Amino acid sequence: MKCALVTGGSRGIGRAICYKMAEMGYYVLVNYKSNAVEADKTLAQIKENGGDGELLKFDVANKDDINQVLGGWIESNGEKYIGALINNAGVKDDVLMIWMKDEQWDNVIKTSLDGFFYVTRLVLNNMLIKKYGRIVNIVSLSGLKGLPGQINYSAAKAGVIGATKALAQEVGRRGITVNAVAPGFIKTDMTEGLDEKELRSMIPIRRFGTPEEVACAVGFLVSEGASYITGEILSVNGGLYS
Ligand code: NAP
Numbered sequence: 001m002k003c004a005l006v007t008g009g010s011r012g013i014g015r016a017i018c019y020k021m022a023e024m025g026y027y028v029l030v031n032y033k034s035n036a037v038e039a040d041k042t043l044a045q046i047k048e049n050g051g052d053g054e055l056l057k058f059d060v061a062n063k064d065d066i067n068q069v070l071g072g073w074i075e076s077n078g079e080k081y082i083g084a085l086i087n088n089a090g091v092k093d094d095v096l097m098i099w100m101k102d103e104q105w106d107n108v109i110k111t112s113l114d115g116f117f118y119v120t121r122l123v124l125n126n127m128l129i130k131k132y133g134r135i136v137n138i139v140s141l142s143g144l145k146g147l148p149g150q151i152n153y154s155a156a157k158a159g160v161i162g163a164t165k166a167l168a169q170e171v172g173r174r175g176i177t178v179n180a181v182a183p184g185f186i187k188t189d190m191t192e193g194l195d196e197k198e199l200r201s202m203i204p205i206r207r208f209g210t211p212e213e214v215a216c217a218v219g220f221l222v223s224e225g226a227s228y229i230t231g232e233i234l235s236v237n238g239g240l241y242s
Contacts (some may be wrong), residue, residue: 005081120135164179
């Protein structure tokens with residue numbers, strides 16, 4: 001059975017990606033950290049739409065948790081195989097560098113960059129054996145451009161962009177593509193405190209994007225139609241900057 005693992009699938013962009021993966025026929029593994037209520041809603045909607053999947057609760061910032069829960073799932077589900085991995089879980093904790101605390105640096109880097117490494121390494125093994133895989137990393141405009149107040153977040157996302165390009169070259173010959181999607185301002189809990197009216201004048205399309213618009217880009221990169229695209233960073237930002 002072909003499965004898609006979406007980290008941070010309980011809310012926002014990850015939830016829209018879960019729906020897209022289900023629509024594409026994948027059995028969806030909906031990962032989340034703590035919000036069981038929202039994760040349940042994602043899974044219920046997948047099933048209501050005629051798809052199937054299950055919840056997989058683990059903290060992508062904790063390698064022991066990843067190895068235990070995701071590693072355990074892989075070991076005990078030999079008949080299922082994760083053919084698509086969407087590394088979406090991410091957090092931001094903005095403050096100017098001079099005031100940034102150790103924990104703010106550590107948590108943001110661990111969630112995006114360490115999370116990418118430990119989750120992908122586990123999933124990659126079966127992709128290499130099957131000689132097929134699709135990996136899509138959700139990065140950010142912040143990782144391409146660098147944004148003040150986001151030293152931690154820009155560094156984490158830029159790190160994943162570099163890793164995307166490097167891994168694409170390692171595994172291309174084994175039928176595995178590795179790409180990234182870099183959203184701009186997308187309407188989710190993460191951007192809740194931002195003033196869209198004020199910021200939209202900077203955006204050529206003059207509005208924030210939707211999680212579904214990001215999910216469409218991910219769906220394309222996972223599709224057969226994108227089989228000759230790897231190591232790419234696809235911006236979904238309304239023309240803001242790339
Ligand atoms: P969101 O609405 O805040 O949702 C975050 C999701 O990530 C939730 O499902 C959350 O799970 C999960 N998560 C957070 N930390 C986790 C951890 N340590 N382990 C496992 N899951 C974890 O965020 P979003 O806006 O959808 O963002 C999704 C991705 O897009 C992130 O990587 C973000 O950096 C990136 N991005 C977002 C924007 C934007 O404008 N929104 C722009 C550029 C890039 P719980 O529900 O359990 O907390």
